[in-house]
Amino acid sequence: xxxxxxxxxxxxxxxxxxxxxxxxxxxxxxxxxxxxxxxxxxxxxxxxxxxxxxxxxxxxxxxxxxxxxxxxxxxxxxxxxxxxxxxxxxxxxxxxxxxxxxxxxxxxxxxxxxxxxxxxxxxxxxxxxxxxxxxxxxxxxxxxxxxxxxxxxxxxxxxxxxxxxxxxxxxxxxxxxxxxxxxxxxxxxxxxxxxxxxxxxxxxxxxxxxxxxxxxxxxxxxxxxxxxxxxxxxxxxxxxxxxxxxxxxxxxxxxxxxxxxxxxxxxxxxxxxxxxxxxxxxxxxxxxxxxxxxxxxxxxxxxxxxxxxxxxxxxxx
Numbered sequence: 677x678x679x680x681x682x683x684x685x686x687x688x689x690x691x692x693x694x695x696x697x698x699x700x701x702x703x704x705x706x707x708x709x710x711x712x713x714x715x716x717x718x719x720x721x722x723x724x725x726x727x728x729x730x731x732x733x734x735x736x737x738x739x740x741x742x743x744x745x746x747x748x749x750x751x752x753x754x755x756x757x758x759x760x761x762x763x764x765x766x767x768x769x770x771x772x773x774x775x776x777x778x779x780x781x782x783x784x785x786x787x788x789x790x791x792x793x794x795x796x797x798x799x800x801x802x803x804x805x806x807x808x809x810x811x812x813x814x815x816x817x818x819x820x821x822x823x824x825x826x827x828x829x830x831x832x833x834x835x836x837x838x839x840x841x842x843x844x845x846x847x848x849x850x851x852x853x854x855x856x857x858x859x860x861x862x863x864x865x866x867x868x869x870x871x872x873x874x875x876x877x878x879x880x881x882x883x884x885x886x887x888x889x890x891x892x893x894x895x896x897x898x899x900x901x902x903x904x905x906x907x908x909x910x911x912x913x914x915x916x917x918x919x920x921x922x923x924x925x926x927x928x929x930x931x932x933x934x935x936x937x938x939x940x941x942x943x944x945x946x947x948x949x950x951x952x953x954x955x956x957x958x959x960x961x962x963x964x965x966x967x968x969x970x971x972x973x974x975x976x977x978x979x980x981x982x983x984x985x986x987x988x989x990x991x992x993x
Contacts, residue, residue, distance in 0.1 A: 778853075785850045792843030799836045803829065868910045875913040880920055891916060894923045 723734045806829045815822040877883045895905045909916045 782850065782853050782857075785846050785853070788846045789843055789850060792839050792846065796836055796839045796843065799832050799839065803832050803836070806832075865910070872910050872913045876909075876916055879913055879917040887920070891919055891923065894926075895919060 722738075723736055725732055725734050806825065809825065811822065811826070814825070880887070892902060892905060896902070900908075
């Protein structure tokens with residue numbers, strides 16, 4: 677029994693081993709399948725589908741984020757700039773609207789002053805008619821009519837005083853607003869002048885008060901008044917630079933023309949010729965016997981030869 681049992685035991689062990697291997701292989705395949713499915717699921721989660729011109733692509737989420745991040749940053753920046761521009765525009769529009777409304781009210785106030793003056797004049801014309809009435813005679817002849825006209829006259833006087841008060845109030849409002857506009861205009865003009873004065877040295881080299889006077893004189897020659905020149909330069913300092921360039925060009929053209937005229941006048945002068953026995957003995961000969969002009973060197977050479985010959989002739993004597 678012991679021997680038989682001992683002999684059969686390996687067979688059982690072999691069968692168990694094979695079953696174990698089979699189970700292990702199945703478990704391994706199952707595990708690998710589960711891992712593959714897990715990896716595929718993880719990969720699917722890490723990818724994202726995008727649409728490019730109607731065609732769909734799947735790309736890694738990190739790639740999409742890497743691409744979208746600078747685009748999102750740029751979009752955020754542009755959105756902020758657009759928001760700031762919109763706020764600035766809204767502020768300017770609101771300021772412009774308020775300014776226009778203030779001007780409208782200002783014109784309406786001026787119109788009210790004119791209207792009040794017209795009404796006061798109409799009342800004065802009616803009161804002038806009552807000034808011609810003989811009140812004493814009217815009271816005696818027609819007391820009822822006298823009382824009616826007297827009441828009406830007093831009402832006109834009261835109306836005139838009321839209109840004068842309303843006109844004076846409107847006139848004071850208009851004057852104060854007009855003073856505000858004048859102060860604002862002067863302040864803005866002063867700012868523009870300061871800005872132009874700061875820009876001119878940058879635009880024109882060697883800018884100075886003397887150069888400013890030269891430009892003013894040149895502008896007057898072109899037909900501009902001093903006021904026109906000042907206002908134009910204040911509004912646009914570049915005008916001064918261009919005016920100075922034109923001035924320099926004209927000065928250079930005049931200088932060149934003057935030089936050309938001088939050269940032409942020199943060329944037009946007749947050439948002095950000295951004959952053999954005529955003229956001074958020391959006069960320079962500008963031409964030879966053939967009439968050709970002599971250079972300074974040729975003339976000096978011939979003059980030295982002439983003087984040498986004269987000395988030799990005197991020595992022989």
